[in-house]
Amino acid sequence: MSSKYSNAEESPGFMLWQVTNIWQKAIRKALDPFELTHPQFVLLFSCKWLNEKNDHSGITQVQLAQHAQMDVNVTSQVLRTLEKKGYIERRPHPTDSRANVISVTKSGDVIASQAVRAVEEEDRAFFSDLGDDIGLLNRILKRLANH
Template sequence: MSSEFNNAEESPGFMLWQVTNLWQKAIRNALDPFELTHPQFVLLFSCKWLNEKNDDTGITQVQLAQHAQMDVNVTSQVLRTLEKKGYIERRPHPTDSRANIISVTKTGDEIASQAVQAVEREDRAFFSGLGNETGQLNQLLRQLVKR
């Protein structure tokens, strides 16, 4: 046998792959009515959330990418699409000529607020099978994110 595992279910990577695919399908279905992809939703809502935490002074593309743990180039591409949809605005940073300030438009704010309700509803349904162990899952996932 070419694997250290006797069963596929013993491989944490394979199990994570399966769960991730099932969860992403559920989230895609939840986001379909809003015509948002999952990356678009994550960046749009993260931008809204970070701006609210930052007194709506604006955040940079790099800050947004770091928050979402997303590649800066991918972030730029997704933001370009969100900008074309009229959900975000990019303007030059007042002190850093290499950076842009990203803010959410009124339309983007409305879409993000509606979409997050659908996503959180789907999350609750998807993870409900864990019962009160959801907190433990979050704790374990935080350990992996901090690596």
């Protein structure tokens, strides 16, 4: 055998892969009524959330990509789609000529608010079997994210 694991369930990477795929399928289904992909939702809601935290002063694409832990080029492509849908606006940054300030439109705010309720409801259902262990899972995931 070419693996040190005698069965697949012993591999944390494989288990994370399986759980991630199952969870992503559930999230895709929750987002279908809003005609948003998961990356579109993450960036749209992150943009809304970060702007609210920053008194609606706008955020840059780099700030958004860093927050979502997403590649800057992928972020740019997704933002282009969200802009075409009328959910975000980009305007020149007041002090950095290379950057744009990204803000959420009224329709983007509405769809983000509706979609986050559906996503959070799906998360509650998906992770409900964990009960009190949800806090432990979040701590472990945070450690991995900060790796």
